[in-house]
Amino acid sequence: xxxxxxxxxxxxxxxxxxxxxxxxxxxxxxxxxxxxxxxxxxxxxxxxxxxxxxxxxxxxxxxxxxxxxxxxxxxxxxxxxxxxxxxxxxxxxxxxxxxxxxxxxxxxxxxxxxxxxxxxxxxxxxxxxxxxxxxxxxxxxxxxxxxxxxxxxxxxxxxxxxxxxxxxxxxxxxxxxxxxxxxxxxxxxxxxxxxxxxxxxxxxxxxxxxxxxxxxxxxxxxxxxxxxxxxxxxxxxxxxxxxxxxxxxxxxxxxxxxxxxxxxxxxxxxxxxxxxxxxxxxxxxxxxxxxxxxxxxxxxxxxxxxxxxxxxxxxxxxxxxx
Amino acid sequence: xxxxxxxxxxxxxxxxxxxxxxxxxxxxxxxxxxxxxxxxxxxxxxxxxxxxxxxxxxxxxxxxxxxxxxxxxxxxxxxxxxxxxxxxxxxxxxxxxxxxxxxxxxxxxxxxxxxxxxxxxxxxxxxxxxxxxxxxxxxxxxxxxxxxxxxxxxxxxxxxxxxxxxxxxxxxxxxxxxxxxxxxxxxxxxxxxxxxxxxxxxxxxxxxxxxxxxxxxxxxxxxxxxxxxxxxxxxxxxxxxxxxxxxxxxxxxxxxxxxxxxxxxxxxxxxxxxxxxxxxxxxxxx
Numbered sequence: 001x002x003x004x005x006x007x008x009x010x011x012x013x014x015x016x017x018x019x020x021x022x023x024x025x026x027x028x029x030x031x032x033x034x035x036x037x038x039x040x041x042x043x044x045x046x047x048x049x050x051x052x053x054x055x056x057x058x059x060x061x062x063x064x065x066x067x068x069x070x071x072x073x074x075x076x077x078x079x080x081x082x083x084x085x086x087x088x089x090x091x092x093x094x095x096x097x098x099x100x101x102x103x104x105x106x107x108x109x110x111x112x113x114x115x116x117x118x119x120x121x122x123x124x125x126x127x128x129x130x131x132x133x134x135x136x137x138x139x140x141x142x143x144x145x146x147x148x149x150x151x152x153x154x155x156x157x158x159x160x161x162x163x164x165x166x167x168x169x170x171x172x173x174x175x176x177x178x179x180x181x182x183x184x185x186x187x188x189x190x191x192x193x194x195x196x197x198x199x200x201x202x203x204x205x206x207x208x209x210x211x212x213x214x215x216x217x218x219x220x221x222x223x224x225x226x227x228x229x230x231x232x233x234x235x236x237x238x239x240x241x242x243x244x245x246x247x248x249x250x251x252x253x254x255x256x257x258x259x260x261x262x263x264x265x266x267x268x269x270x271x272x273x274x275x276x277x278x279x280x281x282x283x284x285x286x287x288x289x290x291x292x293x294x295x296x297x298x299x300x301x302x303x304x305x306x307x308x309x310x311x312x313x314x315x316x317x318x319x320x321x322x
Numbered sequence: 323x324x325x326x327x328x329x330x331x332x333x334x335x336x337x338x339x340x341x342x343x344x345x346x347x348x349x350x351x352x353x354x355x356x357x358x359x360x361x362x363x364x365x366x367x368x369x370x371x372x373x374x375x376x377x378x379x380x381x382x383x384x385x386x387x388x389x390x391x392x393x394x395x396x397x398x399x400x401x402x403x404x405x406x407x408x409x410x411x412x413x414x415x416x417x418x419x420x421x422x423x424x425x426x427x428x429x430x431x432x433x434x435x436x437x438x439x440x441x442x443x444x445x446x447x448x449x450x451x452x453x454x455x456x457x458x459x460x461x462x463x464x465x466x467x468x469x470x471x472x473x474x475x476x477x478x479x480x481x482x483x484x485x486x487x488x489x490x491x492x493x494x495x496x497x498x499x500x501x502x503x504x505x506x507x508x509x510x511x512x513x514x515x516x517x518x519x520x521x522x523x524x525x526x527x528x529x530x531x532x533x534x535x536x537x538x539x540x541x542x543x544x545x546x547x548x549x550x551x552x553x554x555x556x557x558x559x560x561x562x563x564x565x566x567x568x569x570x571x572x573x574x575x576x577x578x579x580x581x582x583x584x585x586x587x588x589x590x591x592x593x594x595x596x597x598x599x600x601x602x603x604x605x606x607x608x
Contacts, residue, residue, distance in 0.1 A: 312440070
């Protein structure tokens, strides 16, 4: 992410703290100590992450190779890849995969589109952009569960603001229950999800816009290049990399989206909003089939980690990481 | 040399402001309406009888209110307290564990440091939904279900990689001479840390704590799995119960949402600069 100045540049590989190496008569002990010291400092964090992230990632895969149902806690037979085979064969899984792809595609497109528009707006030298920059943080600060509640209250069939607006503009005769319409429920969730996540895209793209050298624009100004052409020939070419970063981060975010589905639709109506994340939750904690649930969750994990790999390999410069 | 700003830019800015604010505004409006007014069609965009009754209800509900939202009202104070405890625990865990690890990246040269930082960053990408089942099993075996400890532990692990990354970046900007001067004055390493280094790093320590707190404040999946239905549950779970109950009083529901957004709002405004740079790095959970 060269454009974004993502991290502080790699530290110059300085020697260990010189004061640590000075140990009087204890020189050997102190040299040994200073060699171990950095690892000791990392030990608590590493242990925590091994126990709470790495081990669960492994255990999740192990469970997915077994039949495990909380209704029969004693039985834990090894069944190899059967859970995955069953998943691929089941229409539920395929439907959930297709809903997930639809949701992710729509949400990411909307987030990138709106984020780009907002970033361009915030980058123009207008009075009042400072206020708007603070306002962009408003949706970002809202916890996902409140975001869900918020949009439920907007699309509600009794008090919904959306119904109210449509009625006042004469577009509908009476209030409608939008969330029970299979064709619309997913769109509502996409809108709600996008609203919550647009700020992040905006902030990343705005930072990228501000990194574009000013003299390019000044040259265009002297040449009287039309605005649209400046956008197309100068701005967008500088933005493709940050846009890709946003696409990848948002795809990972959309794959794990859960809270909105819990509050707004519960996967319904029918299974029109049952994504992989929702199917995983339901299989695991409603039907208590942890084996199958683990297999589903591993599909999400696989997709997410694949995106992460693309991100770090292709977009994150090596120097920024360390 | 500047281009003239066309009026259309201002129109778009107004539109953007409406888009960003209107949804929260609706929540606020519902929170100061009575149930009767909330249900009026078409909606009252300006409440005719604004009232704080919904806010007061969480301290002493009226008869009708306690009928419409009894469980949520009763559970809310405890849930807010739980959320605060977990948030503070997560914040402290991040600052302590994060500073230790971050210091090694900023000051010490050791084999495998690049690999280790890479491992931290990759572990941040693991989705909670992917490891919720084994974590649930682990918490169950440790007897930690229905306890605040399970939430503090799980959410500290979730936010720690980002904290390490953030702190390491800031620690690198602190001049080495500061600690060397302290060492020459015969301070031990620990004294040099506590008296010289950490006070200089304070702004970033606070920012790390704020990020940790905000992240745990909004966290829903872990509390839902580990503590739902017990007295150790947090606010998002109570709100979700409230929101999925079809007999809900709309004003009370909106008000509970207002309670939940207040702390992150204040923190986001206060730490605007830090949040922007944190998000820019692409490292804050989206």
